[in-house]
Amino acid sequence: MWSARILNSTIDPQWIGTHLHDHYGVAGSCTLHARGTHDTYRLHHAEQTTFFRVYRAGLRSRSDVTYEVDVLRHAASHGVPVAAPLARTDGEWITLIDAPEGERCAVLFAAAPGVSVDAETATAEHIIAYGQSIARFHEAMARFPGADRRGLASAELIDRPLRWLSPHVATRPDWRDTLDRIVTPLRARLEGPMGAACPRGVCHGDLHGGNAHWSADGVVTLFDFDECGHGWLAYDLAAFHWTAERAGQLDAWWPLLLEGYASVRPLSNAEGEALPWFVLARHLWQLGYDAWDNRFSGQAAAEADITRVLQSLEAHAEAMIR
DSSP states (O other), X not given: OOOOOOSOOXXXXXXXXXXXXXXXXXXXXXXXXXXXXXXXXXXXXXXXXEEEEEOOTTTSOHHHHHHHHHHHHHHHHTTOOBOOEEOOTTXXXXXXXXXXXXXXXXXXXXXXXXXOOOTTTOOHHHHHHHXXXXXXXXXXXXXXXXXXXXXESHIIIIIHHHHHHHHHHTTOHHHHHHHHHHHHHHHHHHHSHHHHHSOEEEEOSOOSSSSEEEOTTSXXXXXXXXXXXXXXXXXXXXXXXXXXXXXXXXXXXXXXXXXXHHTTSOOOHHHHHHHHHHHHHHHHHHHHHHHHHGGGTOHHHHHHHHHHHHHHHHHHHHTTOO
């Protein structure tokens, strides 16, 4: 009999529910809500809903998760609407789970009020309010102590995606050549005078539009800060560019997002000029993430996603890199 190595186990929701009752003092029906980068469980109790995120082993360290919790607590304390973490009855914020693949961190979060908005329901008011909410978050985090404990710069936006891509690129010299042609000037921009001229601070890291809820009174609540870190503030706008483009709404939505953001925190000239490069960096990150995420779906799915995103990456790079 072989002894298998587990990549990512699925924990019994009933077991999760029992432990939430014992250690968080909440009771109710627990179900597996979603399997994405991490596993999220939904707990219905009384008239309240909470979400228990179990982070994948090896992807997020305890210090990474502590940083995320600290960012959310700071943002909430400064009036930024976020899905805040909830403490255990012993006052701790992070639970450690001994899973077959290794230690996994877990955090209980409040639900974000309101509803999500998609390409069919989004209005100009939604997009402007979203831009404003991003800027207010950035402004509030200017006073966050220890902001640079976790980075979101070229190591995370270039080196990490390239590591995720390396098993696939090894058998595709055409992909490797394309990436080399794009990554070399991108790195030079991010690590050179352009990057140095752009303000840095705490970023959400994944503001593609799906990590927010809009309430009836116009309040935008941000959630899923898993990718947060200290980086270029203007980069935080790049993820939405990707969403707007895929929805066929780039010309309509992108100016509205920038309008909303600038009404709270005006972009500098350096940031405006750097935005296309941050969009390119986001495309590269997405390319790497799809390669990593598809390790659970198989090689065929990974290659299909890589091919699609690489074509988009090339299209954006064509006009910039000559």
